[in-house]
Amino acid sequence: MKGTDAFKEIIPLLTDEPVIHANGFICRESFNLKDREGNFYMIGSMGLASSIGLGVALSRPDQKTFIMDGDGNVLMSMGTLAMIGAAAPRNLLHIVIDNEVYESTGRQGTLSNSVALEEVAKSVGYTHIKRVTEKEQIKPAFQELIGREGPSFLLIKVEPSFDKATGRVHHTPEEITSRFMKSLR
Amino acid sequence: MLSSKIFSELLSNKGFNFYAGVPCSLLSGLIRILDDDPQTPYYPAVREDAAVGLCAGAYLAGKRPVLLMQNSGLGYCLNAFTSLNLIYRIPALVVMSWRGEGGKDAPEHIIMGEINQKLLQTIGMEYSVISADNYEASLDKALQKINEGLPYTLLVGKGFFDEGH
Numbered sequence: 001m002k003g004t005d006a007f008k009e010i011i012p013l014l015t016d017e018p019v020i021h022a023n024g025f026i027c028r029e030s031f032n033l034k035d036r037e038g039n040f041y042m043i044g045s046m047g048l049a050s051s052i053g054l055g056v057a058l059s060r061p062d063q064k065t066f067i068m069d070g071d072g073n074v075l076m077s078m079g080t081l082a083m084i085g086a087a088a089p090r091n092l093l094h095i096v097i098d099n100e101v102y103e104s105t106g107r108q109g110t111l112s113n114s115v116a117l118e119e120v121a122k123s124v125g126y127t128h129i130k131r132v133t134e135k136e137q138i139k140p141a142f143q144e145l146i147g148r149e150g151p152s153f154l155l156i157k158v159e160p161s162f163d164k165a166t167g168r169v170h171h172t173p174e175e176i177t178s179r180f181m182k183s184l185r
Numbered sequence: 186m187l188s189s190k191i192f193s194e195l196l197s198n199k200g201f202n203f204y205a206g207v208p209c210s211l212l213s214g215l216i217r218i219l220d221d222d223p224q225t226p227y228y229p230a231v232r233e234d235a236a237v238g239l240c241a242g243a244y245l246a247g248k249r250p251v252l253l254m255q256n257s258g259l260g261y262c263l264n265a266f267t268s269l270n271l272i273y274r275i276p277a278l279v280v281m282s283w284r285g286e287g288g289k290d291a292p293e294h295i296i297m298g299e300i301n302q303k304l305l306q307t308i309g310m311e312y313s314v315i316s317a318d319n320y321e322a323s324l325d326k327a328l329q330k331i332n333e334g335l336p337y338t339l340l341v342g343k344g345f346f347d348e349g350h
Contacts, residue, residue: 020242040245044268048238051230055242055250058228059203063246079231083239087228173273177334181245 001135002161006097007033009138010068014038018056018184019066022049022073024104025162026097030068031169037183041169041176047076050084050094057089057151060184064091064146071098071112078120085125090149094126095142098155103162121153128152187317189214189346193225195321196251199328201278203243204228205236206253211282211341214349216253233258237265240277249331251278256285256301256340257294266336267308274334278327283314283340305338312338315345 003025011034020040021027026049027041042049053067074081074096084092096117101107118131128148130141138156145152171179193215204219204227206212219227230236233254240250254262259281269275284290285298305312311330313323320339327337 018246042269044272045234045238045265048234048241048265048269051235051238052242052245055203055205055239055244055248056246057242058226058239059243059246059248077235077238080235080238083228083231083235174334177245177273177275181247184246 001133001158003097003099003103003158004029004033004161005135006138006156006158009135010095010142013139013142014066016183017064017066018180019068020049020053020056021068022046022070024070024072024102025166026068026070027169028104028166029162032166037179040180041171043169043173047073047080049073050077050080053092053094054080054084054087054089056184057092058087061089061091063184064093065089067092067094069094069096071096071100071117072102072110074117075110075112075115081121081126082124084151085121088125088127089151092151093145093154094121094151095154096156097158099158099160101160103160107160118153118155126151126153129155131155131157133157186347187320187345189218189349192320192346193218193222195324197225199324201249201251203240203248203250204253205230205239205243205250207233207236207255207258208253209255209282209284210348211255211284211343212253212280212346214347215280217349232261234261234265237262237269237277241269241275244275244277251280253280255282256297259297259301259304263304263308266310270336271309276331276334277336278331279336279338281338281340283342286342301340310336310338312340314340314342
């Protein structure tokens with residue numbers, strides 16, 4: 001499965017939820033397939049999508065909150081998984097698109113070919129965990145996880161397949177902040 | 186010496202309502218008071234830049250966050266401050282303890298103690314060194330910057346707060 005296919009499965013399942021996107025191809029794929037006001041596109045600050053998402057989820061317990069993360073970002077901030085497990089927000093779903101490489105810098109390997117990130121999530125206290133490898137599995141896994149009390153973890157294994165011609169997010173960082181905050185009110 | 190209790194009440198009165206950080210002995214009294222009171226939720230972070238992210242998320246969701254850390258964590262936070270807070274206009278009040286002030290401390294604190302102000306100046310993050318005489322005015326200045334969407338640091342020297350350990 002290509003990374004794009006994973007986004008094509010997930011995006012139609014979103015309603016009004018805030019979605020915090022990790023930097024790199026995660027932002028760019030999502031932005032180009034469907035821009036949403038509730039998308040927070042993190043263009044820098046690698047590793048922090050998970051902590052930003054945790055801050056949103058803890059501050060708005062009434063609102064389902066999604067993190068759209070990558071394996072490089074998760075590995076950089078593996079300690080944040082422990083913070084999520086400990087704080088245990090029921091309304092948080094952490095989605096990881098795992099292509100085992102740093103895609104946007106030239107496909108250098110991460111470590112997720114030998115480290116099972118979903119096992120780490122399980123160890124630190126995420127309540128429900130799914131690992132999928134086929135695109136047909138994404139929708140049922142997603143729907144099952146959002147129906148249960150989190151924090152939940154959905155790992156989607158994909159091939160490195162990012163098209164470099166995919167445009168960058170064209171909103172300014174300040175615009176991203178203001179429209180995201182407006183969408184959460 | 187300022188009572189941590191009085192300072193935490195002042196923060197609450199000014200509208201701050203979300204706390205995250207990594208501990209320092211100089212801030213131990215303040216963190217204990219915040220942690221003990223459900224009205225001032227304190228979330229421990231594994232590293233200072235994760236606390237920056239946590240506070241950013243809280244702000245985006247309508248909270249007024251405070252980040253507590255030792256100056257040793259400033260290095261970890263430089264990328265987060267410059268590629269998140271400062272360009273996205275995501276403010277936070279940073280309460281940063283100043284180890285190594287005046288070159289008198291354990292060896293690991295000496296270099297950062299000498300350069301922490303220069304680092305803040307270099308990245309364009311405004312700050313005040315707080316004292317018994319200026320802490321209220323410094324907090325008002327911080328609020329003004331926060332209302333403009335900018336982070337602001339209060340640098341706290343040894344002995345400013347009562348310690349809690």
